[in-house]
Amino acid sequence: MKKNNLRVAIVTDSLFRMEGGSRVLECFAQMFPDADIYTLFSTPERHRKKYLSEDILSHKIYTSKLGKRLFVNKYYQWTLPLWPFYIERFDFSEYDLVISSSWSVAHGVITPLGCKHIAYINTPVRYAWDLFHTYFSKKRFNWIYNFFIHYLRIWDSASSSRADLMIANSNFVSKRMKKYWDRAADIVIRPPVKRYTGKIFSKRKNYFVAGAPFEENKGGEFLLECAKWIGFKLKIIGSGSKKKELERKYRDCKNIEFLGWVDEEEKYKILSKASGFIMPGIEDFGIFPVEALSCGTPVLGYGLGGILDTVQDGINGILFYEENIDSFKEALLKFENSDWDHVKVSRSIEDMNSVEDFKKKVGEFLVNNCILSK
Numbered sequence: 001m002k003k004n005n006l007r008v009a010i011v012t013d014s015l016f017r018m019e020g021g022s023r024v025l026e027c028f029a030q031m032f033p034d035a036d037i038y039t040l041f042s043t044p045e046r047h048r049k050k051y052l053s054e055d056i057l058s059h060k061i062y063t064s065k066l067g068k069r070l071f072v073n074k075y076y077q078w079t080l081p082l083w084p085f086y087i088e089r090f091d092f093s094e095y096d097l098v099i100s101s102s103w104s105v106a107h108g109v110i111t112p113l114g115c116k117h118i119a120y121i122n123t124p125v126r127y128a129w130d131l132f133h134t135y136f137s138k139k140r141f142n143w144i145y146n147f148f149i150h151y152l153r154i155w156d157s158a159s160s161s162r163a164d165l166m167i168a169n170s171n172f173v174s175k176r177m178k179k180y181w182d183r184a185a186d187i188v189i190r191p192p193v194k195r196y197t198g199k200i201f202s203k204r205k206n207y208f209v210a211g212a213p214f215e216e217n218k219g220g221e222f223l224l225e226c227a228k229w230i231g232f233k234l235k236i237i238g239s240g241s242k243k244k245e246l247e248r249k250y251r252d253c254k255n256i257e258f259l260g261w262v263d264e265e266e267k268y269k270i271l272s273k274a275s276g277f278i279m280p281g282i283e284d285f286g287i288f289p290v291e292a293l294s295c296g297t298p299v300l301g302y303g304l305g306g307i308l309d310t311v312q313d314g315i316n317g318i319l320f321y322e323e324n325i326d327s328f329k330e331a332l333l334k335f336e337n338s339d340w341d342h343v344k345v346s347r348s349i350e351d352m353n354s355v356e357d358f359k360k361k362v363g364e365f366l367v368n369n370c371i372l373s374k
Contacts, residue, residue, distance in 0.1 A: 010029060032099075036059060036060045103126075222323055
């Protein structure tokens with residue numbers, strides 16, 4: 001069917017600001033300008049112009065009844081047991097094609113017969129599978145969530161069969177899909193990255209940058225402990241569920257600066273002059289480090305997960321393989337003693353997808369699978 005004749009819905013788990021998976025959603029919105037957007041949670045309408053792009057705002061956005069409840073957006077993570085129920089309540093009977101961008105339950109939407117569902121998988125539900133013990137420590141855990149996580153695993157595995165086709169955002173995610181869903185991706189298409197187009201600086205300022213390491217899997221507290229005891233200067237961009245807690249805990253560390261949300265121009269200004277970018281946790285892909293590499297800024301990262309798709313040890317970054325201060329300190333010393341060619345570092349990600357590359361590859365995939373006609 002031709003694109004202009006398709007009635008398209010785009011689904012995502014949450015839509016708060018332009019970070020990570022929102023860039024994928026933005027590309028889908030550009031590809032299908034008449035599509036409607038469905039999400040469990042979203043930024044209140046009065047704040048959307050500040051946090052969401054024009055390409056997304058030009059679409060009709062439908063938020064679940066759960067997401068419309070007072071105070072839910074602030075504490076939305078605690079409503080996790082309700083997510084499968086509410087994602088299944090969306091009605092797609094008027095659509096020919098549903099495209100989901102899922103990091104939690106969006107892939108589990110129910111579509112009618114004759115409606116194709118293409119799922120872009122940013123990750124299977126992390127906290128239900130391999131990162132369960134990272135998200136739920138024994139101290140915080142209780143029998144209610146213990147029971148629910150068991151149910152969520154069953155639901156997640158069963159709902160993985162609902163999409164007609166699946167795209168993974170990295171080889172790492174495709175392997176996780178195969179392990180936990182017994183279904184590998186039909187294709188791997190890396191997320192779009194808006195590459196830096198400014199000057200590549202050879203002389204760098206004496207600070208490192210990290211991008212929003214404020215979730216359980218992102219290693220934020222480990223990084224802050226390293227910065228506290230080793231003493232290197234660290235600027236942290238972005239937000240997350242543990243941001244306020246960690247800001248309070250490390251507020252006396254003068255070498256650590258919490259910048260919060262910054263716009264694209266300011267972000268690249270900070271990245272392009274940094275000594276390096278640090279990724280201390282397990283990412284499914286990791287757009288932030290690719291943005292740093294495009295600035296010629298090498299990456300110091302934990303050598304597990306999606307980072308292995310983008311960072312080559314000793315070429316455009318240094319990897320460490322144990323989450324302890326000694327391992328990190330050894331990698332940091334190696335990083336600081338390396339003679340980085342920043343132009344070469346910026347060229348190391350030339351095979352990464354630009355926005356146009358991403359849209360082209362997704363479009364070709366849809367044509368090749370008879371979802372769209374040429």
